[in-house]
Amino acid sequence: MEHQQDSSLFGMNVDQAGKSHLAEAARWAKFISVIGFIVCAMVVLFGVFLRPIMRMFPTIFERNSPYGEMHNSAPFTSAIAFIYIVIALIYFFPFLFLFRFATKMKTALASNDQETLNTSFQNLKATFRFVGILLLIGLCFWVLITVVTLIGAAAGGAM
Numbered sequence: 425m426e427h428q429q430d431s432s433l434f435g436m437n438v439d440q441a442g443k444s445h446l447a448e449a450a451r452w453a454k455f456i457s458v459i460g461f462i463v464c465a466m467v468v469l470f471g472v473f474l475r476p477i478m479r480m481f482p483t484i485f486e487r488n489s490p491y492g493e494m495h496n497s498a499p500f501t502s503a504i505a506f507i508y509i510v511i512a513l514i515y516f517f518p519f520l521f522l523f524r525f526a527t528k529m530k531t532a533l534a535s536n537d538q539e540t541l542n543t544s545f546q547n548l549k550a551t552f553r554f555v556g557i558l559l560l561i562g563l564c565f566w567v568l569i570t571v572v573t574l575i576g577a578a579a580g581g582a583m
Contacts, residue, residue: 453529471505526545
């Protein structure tokens with residue numbers, strides 16, 4: 425029994441207007457991902473050059489820092505630099521998935537290739553899944569910080 429390839433999704437076909445919308449979405453996705461790559465690179469560069477930057481402006485940081493010289497210590501700046509680099513690395517992946525979506529979508533629309541279209545949508549799904557997980561983690565941290573702050577305020581007020 426031969427398996428026929430059905431070009432419809434739940435009885436719907438991608439017509440010319442749908443292709444146009446997908447092509448425009450791919451263009452915007454590519455634009456957003458390229459800007460995201462640039463921002464990630466800038467964050468990494470800032471993290472790498474954080475210590476020299478902080479050494480260039482010691483009086484500003486000393487005057488405004490409640491910790492005195494701590495801001496200029498190697499472990500402190502190394503920890504902050506590491507955090508910046510990790511954040512850039514985390515944000516790199518959604519932009520990578522978005523870029524893959526855009527390039528695969530453009531290829532799929534140009535060649536009418538179903539497999540490439542599926543790969544494109546798979547990358548879009550990965551983008552949303554990754555961002556969704558990041559949002560859930562962020563919300564959990566927000567709730568945790570709020571609860572700890574409320575408990576700390578209640579304990580401080582009880583004394």
